[in-house]
Amino acid sequence: MIKLNNIQKAYHIGKSEFKVLKGINAHIKEGEFVSIMGSSGSGKSTLLNVLGILDNYDSGEYYLNGTLVKNLSQTQAAHLRNKFLGFVFQSFNLLSFKNAMENVALPLYYQKVSRKERNKLALEYLDKVGLKDWAHHLPSELSGGQKQRVAIARALIGKPKVIFADEPTGALDSTTSLEVMDLFKGINAQGITLVVVTHENDISKMTDRIIRLKDGLIVTEEQETTIINQVILNK
Amino acid sequence: MIVDRDNWQEIFATIKKNKLRTTLTMLGVAWGIFMLVIMLGAGNGLRNGIMGAFGGIATNSFFLWTQPTTKPYKGLKSGRTFIYDNADVEALKKLPSMDIVCPQNQLGGFRQSNNVVRGLKTGTFNVMGQYPEFILVMKKDIVKGRFLNQKDIDDKRKICVIGPRVQEVLFKKDENPMGQYIRINGVYFMVVGLTRVSRGGQEGQEDAQAVYIPFTTFQKAFNFTNKVGWFVVKAKDNVTAEQAEQEAIAVLKERHKIAPDDKVAIGHWNMGVEFGKLNGLFSGIELLIWVVGIGTLLAGVIGISNIMLIVVKERTKEIGVKRALGATPANVVSQILLEALFITAIAGYAGLAAGIYCLEGLNILIGHEDGAMFTNPTVDISIAAKALSVIIVGGLIAGFIPARRAVAIHPVEALRTE
Ligand SMILES: Nc1ncnc2c1ncn2[C@@H]1O[C@H](COP(=O)(O)OP(=O)(O)O)[C@@H](O)[C@H]1O
Ligand SMILES: [Mg+2]
Numbered sequence A: 001m002i003k004l005n006n007i008q009k010a011y012h013i014g015k016s017e018f019k020v021l022k023g024i025n026a027h028i029k030e031g032e033f034v035s036i037m038g039s040s041g042s043g044k045s046t047l048l049n050v051l052g053i054l055d056n057y058d059s060g061e062y063y064l065n066g067t068l069v070k071n072l073s074q075t076q077a078a079h080l081r082n083k084f085l086g087f088v089f090q091s092f093n094l095l096s097f098k099n100a101m102e103n104v105a106l107p108l109y110y111q112k113v114s115r116k117e118r119n120k121l122a123l124e125y126l127d128k129v130g131l132k133d134w135a136h137h138l139p140s141e142l143s144g145g146q147k148q149r150v151a152i153a154r155a156l157i158g159k160p161k162v163i164f165a166d167e168p169t170g171a172l173d174s175t176t177s178l179e180v181m182d183l184f185k186g187i188n189a190q191g192i193t194l195v196v197v198t199h200e201n202d203i204s205k206m207t208d209r210i211i212r213l214k215d216g217l218i219v220t221e222e223q224e225t226t227i228i229n230q231v232i233l234n235k
Numbered sequence B: 001m002i003v004d005r006d007n008w009q010e011i012f013a014t015i016k017k018n019k020l021r022t023t024l025t026m027l028g029v030a031w032g033i034f035m036l037v038i039m040l041g042a043g044n045g046l047r048n049g050i051m052g053a054f055g056g057i058a059t060n061s062f063f064l065w066t067q068p069t070t071k072p073y074k075g076l077k078s079g080r081t082f083i084y085d086n087a088d089v090e091a092l093k094k095l096p097s098m099d100i101v102c103p104q105n106q107l108g109g110f111r112q113s114n115n116v117v118r119g120l121k122t123g124t125f126n127v128m129g130q131y132p133e134f135i136l137v138m139k140k141d142i143v144k145g146r147f148l149n150q151k152d153i154d155d156k157r158k159i160c161v162i163g164p165r166v167q168e169v170l171f172k173k174d175e176n177p178m179g180q181y182i183r184i185n186g187v188y189f190m191v192v193g194l195t196r197v198s199r200g201g202q203e204g205q206e207d208a209q210a211v212y213i214p215f216t217t218f219q220k221a222f223n224f225t226n227k228v229g230w231f232v233v234k235a236k237d238n239v240t241a242e243q244a245e246q247e248a249i250a251v252l253k254e255r256h257k258i259a260p261d262d263k264v265a266i267g268h269w270n271m272g273v274e275f276g277k278l279n280g281l282f283s284g285i286e287l288l289i290w291v292v293g294i295g296t297l298l299a300g301v302i303g304i305s306n307i308m309l310i311v312v313k314e315r316t317k318e319i320g321v322k323r324a325l326g327a328t329p330a331n332v333v334s335q336i337l338l339e340a341l342f343i344t345a346i347a348g349y350a351g352l353a354a355g356i357y358c359l360e361g362l363n364i365l366i367g368h369e370d371g372a373m374f375t376n377p378t379v380d381i382s383i384a385a386k387a388l389s390v391i392i393v394g395g396l397i398a399g400f401i402p403a404r405r406a407v408a409i410h411p412v413e414a415l416r417t418e
Helices: A044-051 A074-084 A100-109 A115-128 A144-157 A174-189 A201-205 B005-017 B019-052 B086-094 B150-155 B164-170 B201-208 B215-221 B241-255 B271-314 B316-324 B329-366 B381-407
Strands: A002-013 A016-028 A033-037 A059-064 A085-088 A162-166 A193-197 A209-214 A217-221 B061-066 B098-107 B116-118 B121-123 B126-130 B141-145 B159-162 B181-184 B187-196 B210-214 B230-235 B266-270
Touching: A002 A044, A016 A044, A016 A217, A033 A044, A033 A174, A033 A201, A044 A162, A044 A193, A074 A085, A074 B329, A085 A144, A100 A115, A100 A144, A100 B005, A115 A144, A144 A162, A144 A174, A174 A193, A174 A201, B005 B019, B005 B329, B019 B271, B019 B329, B019 B381, B061 B241, B061 B271, B086 B098, B086 B230, B086 B241, B098 B215, B116 B164, B121 B164, B126 B215, B150 B215, B159 B164, B159 B181, B164 B187, B164 B201, B181 B210, B187 B210, B201 B210, B210 B215, B230 B241, B241 B266, B241 B271, B266 B271, B271 B316, B271 B329, B271 B381, B316 B329, B329 B381
Parallel strands: A033 A193, A033 A209, A085 A162, A162 A193, B126 B210, B159 B187
Antiparallel strands: A002 A016, A002 A059, A209 A217, B061 B230, B061 B266, B098 B126, B098 B230, B116 B121, B116 B181, B141 B187, B159 B210, B181 B187
16 A cells, blocks of 8 residues: 655754654555554654655655655645545644534545535434434534544545544543544454554554664564565765 | 536535635635625716706717907908807708707797796796707607697797796696697797706706707897807718817808817817717716725635635545545536535625615615706616626636645545544
8 A cells, every 4th residue: 555665854054954763664454453652753654744744755666556756746635635535634734714524524535525415424424433323513513533533534535545644642531532533443353554643652553563663764563574674884 | 518406506505614714714705795886886876967958968969159359350350249040050950960950049048038928827947949950960859749840940930848846836637738829038938848858967957947948039039130140060970079070160150250270269069079978987987886896805715715715625535535435526526616616605795785785875865856967776687697797707717826825635535534
């Protein structure tokens, strides 16, 4: 599903260059539930941005579902995200003026699905995350856990192949965190590939495989894998 | 551009969030449009008022009269007076550039004593010898009966067409003047038609007290023999009034032995020239109004642009999230443009409506007094349409910079946690 060959990315601050990803090689198979771990500033979010086609990378190759993702226009990237990818964020990122149902329906709006149709589907997905009764509540009337479940329903509605979650439990207490992870497990069981960024061991333990980032490189693999780390020095 | 309920929902959410700020900027735009409409309406009123004085005069017409000569010529002294006659009429009619040549004679008018009598009622009116073609050069509305016709001219009939003031003075309110006789300088004329005043100013007042009789009857009844007072001429459509006027003056100078370089002897007034001057003046005024109006409006539009910039900035994260969820740059741009357009349009429409309402009020207040300098200060459909397109263009301009700022927002904003 996801194949990374020697991905490199640097941020430019003024004249100086700050390398964040220094040659990432990884292979995430279809239906896998993977977590990316690493200390703060190790480049987890940066990597997730690249994987989610939210950001470009400088060199290397990124294959998503067999197609090379490189030098896409903004519009092409938007279409790809809309059709293949789902996102769950640490701060939920629900639109404040839309109720739960409308928030869930939003990705379908960009697919030009009619309002009636997408709201109907949104209700179904809200039901899946157990929030059908909250469909007409604004985000401000929901708890953190509920908001994240709405966000998950929103990520699911476009029938994505991969869902990316950047610290999805970062703003939640441990019980709701576990609830969210259970939800993810269920989603993964339906065959959707899941990539979760976290720095909590409890969370990563619930995934199939952990990718550890350190100084812009993948350091060890906890489970059996075919991926080989290449340490590229002085490049 | 997809316009969905979601677009509106977002627009209203934004407006609600910035109620005071949005209201204030909308007031700015409304004021701009209001001023533009009021000024254009006032300009129109002035134009209508001034042009009304020329109401119905063919724009390619001119008048010719006589004045004492100012140059000696062919043994004749300067300061000589002369009079036009029927032979001049024929000579002018032969010119190919002339469309209608109307010789004119008049009794009464300024500082004259009572010349029209009916029973015990008397009045001083402008009694004019006219040709039927006259109304093709200077429009006269006939409200009752008819104007003069060729048969009246041929038979030198003693009939007349009178203005409203004449009717008022000589007839009782409930009396029908048609078929009645009035006495002009001792000669009886039957009333066959009644005119209405169709232009403002002093000209309108003169029209009101006009009595038109056949030109031939006039010459015979009042011992004018073959004399002609002055000419009202309409040029052919393919020549300018100025050119036709020059040709006519040349012919008359020749016939009356006037020095070719005597610029005074043949008095003349050219509608085409005056009309052109006034048109130029009013076009200038209108241009000025647009410049000032659009300037005012621009201030309002900049205000809206500013508000939209704040909105885009406040919602950077939201825009990033939408981008992450699949919003294309086009989606983002159209939302911002729609929002700017909507705010501008509502404000502009309010200004337009208020402007038109005020003009209508003003119109009722002024009324339709004859001879007012300022009449009918309304905006016509074309002004309203122009104002509306200005609003739309303004809205698009207002949205342009914020929209560009919005598309520049990167989808990674969605992941950024403060
Ligand atoms: N837009 C950016 N411009 C410059 N530096 C950035 C930017 N985003 C992230 N960084 C830097 O890159 C490094 C990796 O960031 P990030 O991927 O967010 O780490 P993590 O998510 O693992 O905490 C950090 O040192 C961060 O300061
Ligand atoms: Mg991070």
